[in-house]
Amino acid sequence: MLHIVDDEDVIRDALAWLAQSRGLAVRGYAGGQAFLDSVGEPDPEGDCVLLDVRMPDMNGIAVFDQIISRGWLARMPVIFLTGHGDVPMAVDSLKRGAFDFFEKPFNDNDLMDRVDQALAAARNAASAARVQARLATLSAREREVLDLILAGKMNKVVADELGISMRTVEVHRAHIFDKMQVKTAVELAGLLK
Helix, strand or coil: CEEEECCCHHHHHHHHHHHHHCCCCEEEECCHHHHHHHCCCCCCCCCEEEEECCCCCCCHHHHHHHHHHCCCCCCCCEEEEECCCCHHHHHHHHHCCCCEEEECCCCHHHHHHHHHHHHHHHHHHHHHHHHHHHHHCCCHHHHHHHHHHHCCCCHHHHHHHHCCCHHHHHHHHHHHHHHHCCCCHHHHHHHCC
8 A cells, every 4th residue: 555645736646646557546635643643553465655754734754653653664665755855854764674765756757666665674574474473373393394494404414403292393394384384394394595
C-alpha cells in the first residue's frame, strides 16, 4: 500500500493516479495527523509513505519521528517530497533512515521507481521479521539441532555431538521444519541465508 500524505489535493490526486497506473493500492491523507490516526500497523506485505515536508497541521518531519518511534520504518519506508529544498533537512532525514528525498517538481518515473524499490525493501523487512518470529518459537535444543543441520551434518553426527538418540534428532528436525514452515534442509538454509 502506498500512503500519500500531502495537504494539497492536486498533488495527492496526481500521485494517486500515477501510482494506480502502476497497479499500486493507494490511500491519501490531507495531513500528518490524519495519516497517523488512520494507520494501525504496517501491512505485512509492505507499505511506503510519500510524505510532504511542509503541512499546516503536523509537518512531515514530526510524522517521520512518529513512524520511527512506533518502530514502523523498516516495514514502512518514507520518501519525502518537498517544494522547498533544504539540504541539511534532507541529509538529516536520510541519515535517520528516510528512503529518499525528492524536491518538487520531480520526475514521475523516477519517483515511482523509488516507490517500487521502497515497497520491495518493506516486503523484505516484513519477510525477515516473519522468519525471526519463527526462529523465536524454537527451543534451545531445537536451535542447537538447527545449527548443526545448517552446518550440513547428518542426523547420526548431530546425535553423537549432542549426546542424544538419532530418533530424538529426527523429532527435533521435524519440529524445526514445521515451525520454520519448510520441507527440506535446503529450503531451511535458503530461508536463513
